[in-house]
Amino acid sequence: MSIQIPRGTQDILPGNVEKWQYIEAVARDICRRYNYKEIRTPIFEHTDLFLRSVGETTDIVQKEMYSFEDRGGRNITLRPEGTAAVVRSFVENKMFGNPTQPTKLYYNGPMFRYERPQAGRYRQFVQFGVEALGSDDPAVDVEVISLALELYRTLGLKKIKLVINSLGDYESRRAHRDALTKHFSSSISEFCMDCQSRLEKNPMRILDCKKDRDHKLMKNSPSILDYLNDYSKTYFDSVQQYLKDVDIEFEVDPSLVRGLDYYNHTAFEIMSDAEGFGAITTLCGGGRYNGLVEEIGGPNTPGIGFALSIERLIAALHAEGIELPVESMIDCYVATLGDLANQKSVSIVSQLRKAGLSVEKDYQGKKIKAQFKTADRLQAKYVVVLGDEELNRDVVNVKEMSSGEQNEVAIDSLVSHITDKLSRGEM
Numbered sequence: 001m002s003i004q005i006p007r008g009t010q011d012i013l014p015g016n017v018e019k020w021q022y023i024e025a026v027a028r029d030i031c032r033r034y035n036y037k038e039i040r041t042p043i044f045e046h047t048d049l050f051l052r053s054v055g056e057t058t059d060i061v062q063k064e065m066y067s068f069e070d071r072g073g074r075n076i077t078l079r080p081e082g083t084a085a086v087v088r089s090f091v092e093n094k095m096f097g098n099p100t101q102p103t104k105l106y107y108n109g110p111m112f113r114y115e116r117p118q119a120g121r122y123r124q125f126v127q128f129g130v131e132a133l134g135s136d137d138p139a140v141d142v143e144v145i146s147l148a149l150e151l152y153r154t155l156g157l158k159k160i161k162l163v164i165n166s167l168g169d170y171e172s173r174r175a176h177r178d179a180l181t182k183h184f185s186s187s188i189s190e191f192c193m194d195c196q197s198r199l200e201k202n203p204m205r206i207l208d209c210k211k212d213r214d215h216k217l218m219k220n221s222p223s224i225l226d227y228l229n230d231y232s233k234t235y236f237d238s239v240q241q242y243l244k245d246v247d248i249e250f251e252v253d254p255s256l257v258r259g260l261d262y263y264n265h266t267a268f269e270i271m272s273d274a275e276g277f278g279a280i281t282t283l284c285g286g287g288r289y290n291g292l293v294e295e296i297g298g299p300n301t302p303g304i305g306f307a308l309s310i311e312r313l314i315a316a317l318h319a320e321g322i323e324l325p326v327e328s329m330i331d332c333y334v335a336t337l338g339d340l341a342n343q344k345s346v347s348i349v350s351q352l353r354k355a356g357l358s359v360e361k362d363y364q365g366k367k368i369k370a371q372f373k374t375a376d377r378l379q380a381k382y383v384v385v386l387g388d389e390e391l392n393r394d395v396v397n398v399k400e401m402s403s404g405e406q407n408e409v410a411i412d413s414l415v416s417h418i419t420d421k422l423s424r425g426e427m
């Protein structure tokens with residue numbers, strides 16, 4: 001029996017991978033403009049890192065981690081998200097000591113979660129994310145939100161909306177927590193087992209429950225916004241003011257609580273409201289996590305970031321019918337007629353490639369007609385035809401495929417002939 005791809009994973013094949021490359025190039029360019037630098041951390045980390053940073057009451061830690069013991073008896077986990085490793089690296093490499101703060105980092109790479117696979121939900125997926133560590137200026141919150149939105153907008157998405165909330169500081173959260181405990185405790189037996197244990201450990205996470213979202217107590221649950229202290233309220237007001245200053249529309253949704261334990265103050269999500277996108281509408285999630293660096297053993301350092309998956313981004317593009325301008329054309333196909341021409345084509349192809357062109361030739365001994373068919377299939381802009389007879393005269397035939405125009409060109413000037421035409425935008 002043949003072996004198949006593991007559930008919840010996908011091959012990204014040529015023809016499709018160009019989209020990924022395009023998106024990743026756009027993301028990199030936006031990071032360059034916002035001055036975020038790339039960081040690459042390992043695919044696996046010590047399991048303890050995620051227990052401490054993602055938090056024991058989250059779905060990720062409770063149900064979704066790919067954890068194993070390695071041959072040396074260490075507890076290892078394939079990373080389920082990016083923030084923990086970035087913060088670990090920030091602390092380990094003492095980036096808090098760098099003269100320029102905040103430290104602004106981005107990552108792009110595979111994450112692993114043992115989930116029930118469905119549209120927009122994979123077991124291996126690629127997250128692009130940024131983290132800004134070392135400033136609690138609300139303008140940084142808005143910078144991070146702008147960066148995420150800019151990626152979606154640059155790629156052409158229109159049907160997206162930004163939803164924000166504040167989770168407040170420690171004091172505000174504690175007051176809210178007490179109110180939630182009071183609100184839910186009398187009827188907690190009507191909730192799922194997860195929520196029953198959340199009531200004690202972290203009642204705010206009940207609000208994020210997917211099973212109990214329609215319970216009547218969810219509708220009138222105490223709003224965090226009524227429990228923000230002065231500092232938290234002022235902070236949230238500044239974030240909203242800056243968003244208005246840079247013309248970003250938003251909704252405030254007090255029920256937005258991110259899954260991870262370490263968030264405080266600003267929390268945000270970017271959702272798609274494109275028709276046909278399906279049940280999963282969250283494209284991007286992020287927020288502030290001022291306690292996390294200390295939790296990982298570093299000095300008290302504020303931080304904020306977001307993560308989004310390329311898979312859901314592509315699904316959103318699809319839902320809005322957006323085709324990315326990816327090119328799969330090649331510049332030149334070298335076709336040959338005769339044995340001598342076939343031998344000579346090896347060096348001609350090499351010269352054209354050295355000049356920076358994308359070039360293909362036949363390696364299957366095909367007839368000239370079949371070679372032209374291949375050139376068509378590859379969408380070659382030019383076909384260079386080498387025939388034994390022409391080679392005796394040191395010339396080749398160059399056919400421009402879009403116009404059908406043909407020219408006899410001296411072999412010595414072939415490279416410049418084609419590069420000139422391409423740079424003039426002819427094809």
Ligand code: ATP
Pocket residue numbers: 081113115120121122123124125127259280282283284285286307308309311312
């Ligand atoms: P959800 O509520 O959909 O499970 P989450 O809260 O687990 O999302 P985060 O951990 O905040 O998601 O991850 C940030 C982003 O990563 C999500 O908004 C989504 O775009 C993407 N994402 C999360 N899990 C998956 C997955 N299994 N497959 C594809 N993308 C994912």
Ligand code: MG
Pocket residue numbers: 059
């Ligand atoms: Mg999840």
